[in-house]
Amino acid sequence: MSMKKILHHALLIAASAGLFLQQTAIQSAAPEMRNDEQVIRISASTFEYKPSEITVKRGVPVTLELMSQDRHHGFKLSAFQLRADIQPGVVEKVRFVPDKIGKFTFFCDVFCGDGHEDMSATLTVIE
């Protein structure tokens, strides 16, 4: 095998290893499904989320199923660095593991009309 081919193979192996590491990192960052997964469906419409208050447990993975009843809305939960677009007819799933307790506000960050400013709700994380 020529030196050029050896170098080429070495680069391929290194690239593959890098890709593998990257994929592993992404997978490990996502919470694994558990039997006690907290699945909460949230409906968005002008200009509210239903339910407007949700409570979850710290350390237990959460899946939020976001649906819009009318138009394009947003979901932004800065405390956990989460955001999503919510379009009518699509269930947008947001998964995370709450790692701190407290009350946190999430809100619509897509201008949706007169009342947009008031479109927010509360996530409470308990022990």
Place this chain on the structure above:
Amino acid sequence: MSDLMNRRDLLKLAGMGVAVFVSGTTVRAGGSAQKKDESFYFVQLSDTHWGFNGPNINPDSQGTLKKAVAAVNALDEQPDFVVFTGDLTQTTDDRKIRRDRMAEFRDIVSQLKIKTVRFMAGEHDASLDRGDAYQEFFGDLHYTFDHNGVHFIVLDNVSDPMAAVGEKQLQWLQADLQQMKNDSRIVVLTHRPLFDLAPDWDWATRDGAAVIDTLMPLPNVTVLYGHIHQEHHHMTGHIAHHAAKSLMWALPEPGSVPKKAQIPWSAAEPYKGLGFRNVEAEVAQAQYEIEEFSISRG
């Protein structure tokens, strides 16, 4: 007595008072000196929200804009132009009402003596229909104009309801700036803050950092904007950002309360927190002197 003082006095007579004087160390000289250094001034009005109805917030919602127009008309020396930095009208889902409000707004501001008026959209004007109605009444969503050696760039960060300028407009901005000299005097007019003032209060532009990065190589850039309904001053590097008051309601200081909410009308202090500003452009020095005016009982 300087022209500046003349205007102040006249504004007081017209029922307006000087609230704050910001960032200026120079006092304007007489007319001949102004021409020599090409200095001029313009008026910035913002967030007029024509069509808003909320007696607890502004019981004079039908009169505040008209008072501001009268006050500008009462200025001893008329500005070179007037600029409205967005949210001309209160948003509505009704296409006809949206257009009615825009027509009414246009009729009211047509009473300004100065006929050079520059408009831009706010999210209330343009986010629900991507600026269709706005463009019918007021023209392009982003554009440039030049005045006495200053290059003005109007940026649209509202017709995308996700509060972004967008890649296409960014490329347009880059192409425009490539034509500028390094020492060009540039004023960016926009609605939302380009920096992350309070993202959880919707006081940011999603790709504002890219805009600022694009502007940063030029040494003489100032940004004037609205949206946050209060006077605010901020620096990103050498670029100054100045927010203007509203002419409909005031909002609390960023992050000062848990939830952003309109500040209720105070019978003891009517029009508190509302106002407009004069901007003196000292072109030779690349400096801008801002005078804030409040609306008082009148």
